[in-house]
Every structure is written in C-alpha cells, then in structure tokens.
Amino acid sequence: MKKIVFISLIAGLVITYGFTTTQTMDSCDKKNLTASCKKKLDEFKYDSQKFSKINFQERDQKLEVEVPVFLGEKYRMVFNTSYLPKNVVINVYTKSKEAKKREPIFTTKDAPEGTKEFVFDAPHIRNMFIDYDVPIDGSNPKLSGCVVFMVGYK
Amino acid sequence: MFSTKNLLVIKSTLFVASAMLFVACGNGEAPKEEAATTEVVKTDSAATEEVSETSYSLPSPLQIASIFKKSGMKYKADLTSQVKDPSKYTTNLNKSLNLGVYSADLSYCVLNKQSQEAMRYMKLCRALADNLGMGSVFDESNLTKRFEKNLGNEDSLAYIIAELQMVTDMYLDENDQQQTTSIVFAGAWTESMYVGSKVYEKGKEKGLNTKLAEQMNILGSIVNALKAVEKKDPAITGLIADMNSIKDIYEAMPSVKNNNPDSDKPMSFTEEELSQLTKKIEELRAKFVNG
Numbered sequence: 001m002k003k004i005v006f007i008s009l010i011a012g013l014v015i016t017y018g019f020t021t022t023q024t025m026d027s028c029d030k031k032n033l034t035a036s037c038k039k040k041l042d043e044f045k046y047d048s049q050k051f052s053k054i055n056f057q058e059r060d061q062k063l064e065v066e067v068p069v070f071l072g073e074k075y076r077m078v079f080n081t082s083y084l085p086k087n088v089v090i091n092v093y094t095k096s097k098e099a100k101k102r103e104p105i106f107t108t109k110d111a112p113e114g115t116k117e118f119v120f121d122a123p124h125i126r127n128m129f130i131d132y133d134v135p136i137d138g139s140n141p142k143l144s145g146c147v148v149f150m151v152g153y154k
Numbered sequence: 155m156f157s158t159k160n161l162l163v164i165k166s167t168l169f170v171a172s173a174m175l176f177v178a179c180g181n182g183e184a185p186k187e188e189a190a191t192t193e194v195v196k197t198d199s200a201a202t203e204e205v206s207e208t209s210y211s212l213p214s215p216l217q218i219a220s221i222f223k224k225s226g227m228k229y230k231a232d233l234t235s236q237v238k239d240p241s242k243y244t245t246n247l248n249k250s251l252n253l254g255v256y257s258a259d260l261s262y263c264v265l266n267k268q269s270q271e272a273m274r275y276m277k278l279c280r281a282l283a284d285n286l287g288m289g290s291v292f293d294e295s296n297l298t299k300r301f302e303k304n305l306g307n308e309d310s311l312a313y314i315i316a317e318l319q320m321v322t323d324m325y326l327d328e329n330d331q332q333q334t335t336s337i338v339f340a341g342a343w344t345e346s347m348y349v350g351s352k353v354y355e356k357g358k359e360k361g362l363n364t365k366l367a368e369q370m371n372i373l374g375s376i377v378n379a380l381k382a383v384e385k386k387d388p389a390i391t392g393l394i395a396d397m398n399s400i401k402d403i404y405e406a407m408p409s410v411k412n413n414n415p416d417s418d419k420p421m422s423f424t425e426e427e428l429s430q431l432t433k434k435i436e437e438l439r440a441k442f443v444n445g
Contacts, residue, residue, distance in 0.1 A: 034324050046316040050211040051327050064208045068372040070221055071420060096208070126371065126415075153217055 044152025056137035219261035229266035254341025
C-alpha cells in the first residue's frame with residue numbers, strides 16, 4: 001500500500017513537471033504583443049516584426065537580429081519584453097557584432113527597472129542590428145521567454 | 155500505517171507537487187521562473203542552435219513600393235504579373251514566391267491609384283494564400299471587405315495592406331513558417347526590382363537609379379535570411395543559388411567596388427551596369443512567374 005501511494009506521488013510529480021516545462025516554452029501571447037507594439041507605432045506604418053525566443057543558459061548570450069533599412073526613410077522601433085522572465089538588455093547598432101568597432105545608437109541598459117516597452121525613433125542609417133544581451137541563468141535550464149520588436153516607417 | 159520517516163517523505167513530496175501544480179495552472183501570462191530543481195537537464199541542441207544564430211527581419215513589399223514611388227517612379231501598365239490563374243503554381247516554393255510577386259504588384263497598384271488592378275491582385279493574393287493554408291489572415295479585422303470599401307482611397311488602402319502584412323507575419327510566426335516569410339519576400343523583392351528597372355529603362359530617372367542601387371544592398375540580407383531557414387525546405391537551396399547569381403554580378407560591378415559602404419552619399423549605377431542587372435533580374439522574375 002505504502003509503495004503504491006509513493007509511486008503514485010512520484011508519477012504525479014513527473015507529469016506535473018513535464019506540463020509546467022511545456023507551458024513555459026509556449027508562454028508568449030503574440031497577438032497581445034503585436035497589438036501592444038502596434039499602438040506605439042502611432043502614425044508610423046507597420047513594416048515588420050520579429051519575435052525571438054530566448055532560452056536562458058549557463059553562459060552569456062548575444063543574440064542579433066539584422067534589420068535592413070533605407071537611407072532617407074524615417075523609422076520607429078517598438079520593443080516589448082513583457083514575456084521575458086528576466087531582464088535582457090537591448091542594444092541597437094549600425095554594424096554587426098562581427099564589426100571591430102561599433103557604438104550603440106540605442107540601449108535599454110539604463111532604463112528604469114520594470115520598463116517592458118521601449119520606443120526608439122532611428123536616425124537616418126543604412127542598417128540596424130538589434131542585440132539582445134541575455135544574462136546567465138544556470139538555475140533552471142528550461143527558463144525561457146520571448147521578446148518582440150516591431151518596425152514602422154513613414 | 156506509515157512510519158514517521160516515510161510520512162515526512164510523503165509530506166515533502168506533496169508540498170513540492172503542490173508548488174509545481176500551482177505553477178502549471180498559471181493563466182498563460184508572462185512566464186515565471188519555475189521552481190528550482192536539483193536535477194540537471196541539458197538544454198537541447200535545437201534550442202541552443204536557435205539562440206546562437208543571427209536572424210533577419212526583412213522589410214515589407216509595401217515599403218519598397220513606397221520608396222520607389224517617392225523617387226518619382228511612374229506607373230506603367232502591363233509590367234506587373236499577368237498570370238491570372240494562380241492554380242498553375244503547384245509547389246509550396248512557387249506558391250510562396252508568387253504570393254510575393256502578387257504582393258509587390260498589389261502595393262505598386264495601390265500606391266499608383268490603380269484601384270481595379272489592385273483589387274485583382276488582392277484576389278490573387280487571397281487565392282494563393284488559401285492554397286498555402288493561410289487564407290484566414292484575409293478575414294482578420296474584415297481586411298478584404300475594408301479593402302473593397304476603400305477602393306479609390308490610396309492612403310486607406312496602404313494602411314490596410316500594412317495591416318494585412320502584420321497579421322500575415324504573425325500567422326507565419328505562430329505557425330513556425332518563417333521560411334515562407336523569407337521566400338515570399340524574395341519573390342516580392344525580385345518583382346519590385348523588375349518593375350523598377352523596367353520603368354527606369356523607359357524614363358531614365360536618376361532618382362530611381364539611386365533607389366534601385368539602394369535596394370541591391372539588402373540582397374545579402376535576403377540570401378542570409380533564406381540560408382537561415384534552408385533546412386526547413388530543401389527547395390530553398392535552388393532559390394538561394396538564383397539570388398546569389400544576382401548578388402555575384404552586383405558585387406563585381408565597379409560602382410559597387412568603388413563605393414564606401416559607410417558613406418551617406420547614395421550610390422548609383424552606370425547605364426551598362428543597370429542594363430546587366432536588369433537582364434539578370436528579368437530572367438529570374440520570368441522563372442518565378444512561369445513557375
């Protein structure tokens with residue numbers, strides 16, 4: 001009897017753990033995020049958006065998204081980090097991470113704690129590289145979330 | 155029934171199970187940190203690969219049409235795709251490429267106040283989207299009905315197309331079809347460049363030459379975006395080779411070699427270079443449209 005109770009409890013635990021893990025990977029309400037970013041575009045016309053899934057790991061990560069833009073156009077970028085369980089610093093550069101020298105033209109490094117939405121009106125440039133600086137998290141190998149940015153132009 | 159030791163084990167197990175069940179029954183809002191476990195689970199290789207690569211966010215066909223329009227590009231009838239029966243496209247690659255072609259033509263017609271033609275391309279886009287299993291995006295927020303209702307109002311139509319692009323992007327992302335996004339854009343970009351270069355041939359507007367040169371800058375990003383999703387569809391390999399054949403010609407051009415990529419001064423092509431490029435783009439576009 002004791003054995004049956006014990007085994008049932010362990011089995012319950014395994015099923016529950018599996019369920020929570022699966023749920024975390026899917027926790028990204030893209031419709032909600034899209035609607036939220038779209039509002040912040042204001043008079044800028046929607047151009048594109050990109051969701052990035054972030055898996056926190058036992059090492060620092062720098063994830064990059066290349067966004068080709070055109071000289072003479074005005075661009076607005078809206079970022080939303082509401083579905084990230086941990087803070088990720090967003091930097092925007094005009095050159096890729098392979099470039100020897102580059103300075104960010106936008107960063108969320110000094111943003112007030114708890115800020116989840118960021119709006120950036122880009123200067124006239126040819127290319128944008130968005131870097132997500134993902135901090136180390138070795139405590140839970142299944143910790144993940146998503147971040148999105150939307151690009152608008154006029 | 156149970157010894158004190160066993161009772162303690164069962165109580166502890168129940169406590170942990172309750173905590174996990176609490177997390178499991180979350181309402182789908184922002185993910186929370188899960189209860190730490192002592193078990194070490196290796197991150198799967200697919201996930202590691204996913205986060206370590208550079209990804210790409212390509213512009214919309216409407217933006218390209220808008221840039222060409224602002225440069226003074228005029229509307230020329232009969233340059234857009236004349237394929238009226240999209241059922242001739244049978245592979246996913248051809249369907250996606252021609253959805254891009256039609257999208258570019260739709261944008262070109264809308265921005266040039268060609269309402270009837272725009273409506274025709276809207277229907278063709280819908281037909282191909284249905285065929286690709288994503289026709290439902292046209293029903294979001296009554297997009298098709300609003301498009302019909304606003305025929306003749308260029309600004310409203312442009313905003314409706316931008317909204318259509320947004321719901322399409324979201325649909326493809328949610329359904330893990332990022333490869334379709336890149337293929338559709340490859341088709342749209344090629345069609346836009348084809349129309350732009352053919353209009354240039356007739357009018358030789360300097361502003362359009364500069365904008366064509368600027369558009370060539372993003373070809374590298376298109377190729378890289380396709381490479382990033384190549385594993386999802388083996389047919390993409392041939393498309394990459396086709397796009398690269400244009401890129402190779404472009405990169406060998408003296409105007410490109412002598413251009414400082416960091417300069418704010420816009421680059422333009424010589425007549426000979428543009429003629430060479432137009433020919434190559436025309437060939438590729440014919441390959442796409444003829445299926």
